[in-house]
Structure formats: C-alpha cells, structure tokens
Amino acid sequence: MLELLLYENDGNCRVIEKLEDIKKEVKNKDALLWLNVEKPTEKDMELLIQCFNFHPLAIEDCLTSIQRPKIDRYDDYLFIVLHAATLSPHKDKATSLELDTFIGQNFIVTVHMKPIKSVASARSRCIKNPQILSKGPAHLFYTIADSLVDNYFPILAQLDKDIEKTEQLIFKDHASENVSKILNLKEIVLTLRRFIGPQREIVNFLARGDYQPTISADLSIYFRDIADLLARISDTLDGYRDILTNILDGFTSVTSNKLNEIMKVLTIIATIMMPLTLVTGIYGMNFQFMPELNWKYGYFVILFIMLSIGGSMLLYFKHKKWL
Structure with a gap:
C-alpha cells in the first residue's frame, strides 16, 4: 500500500493514494515528499527504483524483514534500518517491526x-500540523524515530x-509453570536488548553529526535526546535481566x-527401618527350632524390642538436631 504526503510551498499538505498521481507528484522537486510503503510488493519497490533511483541492495534489504539495524550512506540519500518492538497478544513474546527509511x-x-x-502517529501529526513537514525530511525522520523509541x-x-x-507468586507456589514464566520474561528482555543495542550505535552516529x-x-542535538532514551531503556533491561536471574537463583x-x-526425612525413615528389618529378617528365617517361636510372650517381646530400637534412634536423631 502506497501513500504520499505532499507538503507544498503554500503550507498545504495533501494526501495522495492513487498510483498514477503518486508517480506524477514524486517528480516535484519544489515540494517535500513523504512516501509511506506498507506491505510492499515487488511492483512497489520497482516504483521506488524508477522514481528515486534507489540502490538495488537497499531495495533488497527492504524486502528482507530480518535486517539488522544499520545506516548506509549513498550519493544523495541515507538508508536507515530501525526496529520497533511489540508484545504478542498474550504478552509472552517480543517481536520486531522493521522500519526501513530513505532520507534525501x-x-x-x-x-x-x-x-x-510511530509511523501512524507521525502521519496523523503531519496531517493535523503540516508545519512539521516544513522542517525537512531529516526532522521528520527524527519525529518518527523519537516516537518509535518512546513506544518501548x-x-x-x-x-x-x-x-x-511473578516474583510474588514464585515463593508462594513452587509450581513449574512459574519457572516457565521467569524464563519467558527473561527471553523477552534479551530479545529487546538485541533490538536496542545496534540502534544505540546508529543514533550515536547521528548525534555526533557523522552524516x-x-x-x-x-x-544532531535532537538525536542526543533519543540516544539518552535508548541508554535508559538499555539500563532498565539490564536491571530486569539481573532481577530475573536473582529470582530464578532464589527459586532454585x-x-x-x-x-x-x-x-x-526419607533417610531417617530408612535408617530406622534398617535394624527393624534385620530383626524381622532373623525371625522370618525358615528354621524348625527357634526357641522364641513357641514362647507365649515371644511376639510381644520382639515387638517391644523393635519399638525400643525405633524410639531410641528417634531420640538420638533429635538430640543431634537432625530432626
């Protein structure tokens, strides 16, 4: 989908969506043009090559949705790749939204x-206040980039x-699903850090006036503000990562x-049962002549001995503070 915002010298801003009108107006060198291409097709990209003479490598990068954030300088324009971020509907995954920008x-x-x-927000602002476009394409890019970073x-x-x-739940309920929540949150944090790191480098280049x-x-002074925001986001994510690591260590x-x-407890039970098993094993042997077998009180005496052994061992363990 193509949409062109055309800012003319008289201060008016026109929105153009028809392909034929767009082809005609992009040749207007006296106006400021913002062409937004959403869900680009190969025909859309061919139009960009024909009308703006963009390099094929830059066009190829636009069609590759996993491009790393970067900035490339060409003869009469800059090509900048940034990444917005969004959470999935269930808030269990962070995904990247790539934004490719040509600035001439x-x-x-x-x-x-x-x-x-950030693009939709900037578009609405430009339509309501066309004077934003009068400041030039680079300032418009700053507006978009600033909104993109704010959305983090x-x-x-x-x-x-x-x-x-999760921190409150995990020490109340030691269910395994809480561990999964921690690991999932940690994955989101690490994913966002991967988005932020390269973008800090790009914005720092712009803030230094390298382009x-x-x-x-x-x-460039305005981009310093974005650089500060990215630094805050990065520091916050580092803090979240450390907190999640500490929670996981504490849970473990x-x-x-x-x-x-x-x-x-199981070891103590097994230890108590060992001598009792020995006694029952002895009297469970299949010998014909065992004096206690014919004794009237034999069963009660053996039972008393077994209880005495168990009780003595429990008292010993308690004395040693093993219980």
Missing part, C-alpha cells in the same frame, strides 16, 4: 511490512508489572532446600 534532500520514504505505531516504554512498564507479579549535511549539526535455592528436607 526533499523526500523521505518509509517502508515496513506491518503497521507501526509501555513495553517496559508491562514487563515491570509481570516481573513483580552531515543530510543530518545537520542543529538536528528454595526448591533445593525443600528437596534436601524431604531427602533428610
């Missing part, structure tokens, strides 16, 4: 396979709630102690 002198082209909140914070807030809830004149020195320790207590 009078145009910005965004390409993405799925809807991205609701995910962090959800993670914080889930971690706190002038496309990203001007004045605009509690479970191990509980298992040791069970094994101690």
